[in-house]
Amino acid sequence: MPGTPGTTGPFSRVTPVERRTFLRYSLIGSTAAGLGFFGLASLGFLWPRMGEGFGAELVVGGAEELLDEIQSEQAPFHFPEGRLYVVAWDPSVAGAEEQYGTDHVVLDETHGLMAIFQRCPHLGCTVPWCQSSQWFECPCHGSRYNRWGEYTDGPAPRGMDRFPSRIDDEGELVVDTAVLLTGPSRTGNVLQQSPEGPACVEA
Ligand code: FES
Known part of the structure; x- marks a missing residue:
């Protein structure tokens, strides 16, 4: 019958997608989307943030x-x-x-x-x-x-x-504030500043 897919007329060259092929492409597509989302989320986490409080x-x-x-x-x-x-x-x-x-x-x-x-x-x-x-x-x-x-x-x-x-x-x-630098060692006192008045805390 003219116009019926898979016979003659304009639909005669349309090949039905096999169920297995469809499932394979669906799986590849969803995996790629998932990886892309994960990658973007990771980049967003690693990228330096400006002005969002401690850690930025x-x-x-x-x-x-x-x-x-x-x-x-x-x-x-x-x-x-x-x-x-x-x-x-x-x-x-x-x-x-x-x-x-x-x-x-x-x-x-x-x-x-x-x-x-x-x-x-x-x-x-x-x-x-x-x-x-x-x-x-x-x-x-x-x-x-x-x-x-x-x-x-x-x-x-x-x-x-x-x-x-x-x-x-x-x-x-x-x-x-995302990067912590370890303080100088106990002997790394280059200022050598003596206390300039009474202490607030007993040593
Ligand atoms: S936490 Fe500061 S001296 Fe112990």
């Missing part, structure tokens, strides 16, 4: 303004969203450039910025800043760290951990 790259603020505030307050800039402190450091101090210059911001010959993780490397307490001593002092077991987060005393195994940082095109400090 975070814009903390203008580098020059941060330095001014740290110097005028004589205290690190606390940035709770990133669980970090920004401290001012001096690349001209002997050994400082070698220890910190690669991963932290250098603004000029005597000024830089460094992002320090607020968590104590002993057992993980949040370490507050002690204004009177100008040190970080952990209330949990008495570990203490100088102004740059370097180990001074107590049970902590090392100085406070850090995050890499950079300055973006707008002059703002960007800290990557």
Whole structure:
């Protein structure tokens, strides 16, 4: 009959797809779609995220303004969203450039910025800043760290951990809280800063 698939007329060259072939292509298609989705999800996970809280790259603020505030307050800039402190450091101090210059911001010959993780490397307490001593002092077991987060005393195994940082095109400090840099060793105290007043925590 004219027009009937598989006989004559315009449908005469249409070949019915075998059930096995159809199933094979369906399987290949769904597998490829699944792999593609997984790949995109993995890329999204690995790709640095900007401005989404701890675990992302975070814009903390203008580098020059941060330095001014740290110097005028004589205290690190606390940035709770990133669980970090920004401290001012001096690349001209002997050994400082070698220890910190690669991963932290250098603004000029005597000024830089460094992002320090607020968590104590002993057992993980949040370490507050002690204004009177100008040190970080952990209330949990008495570990203490100088102004740059370097180990001074107590049970902590090392100085406070850090995050890499950079300055973006707008002059703002960007800290990557997805990457944790292990703090300097107990003997890696290049600042050699003595306490500048009464302690907040007994050693
Ligand atoms: S957690 Fe800070 S000294 Fe133990």
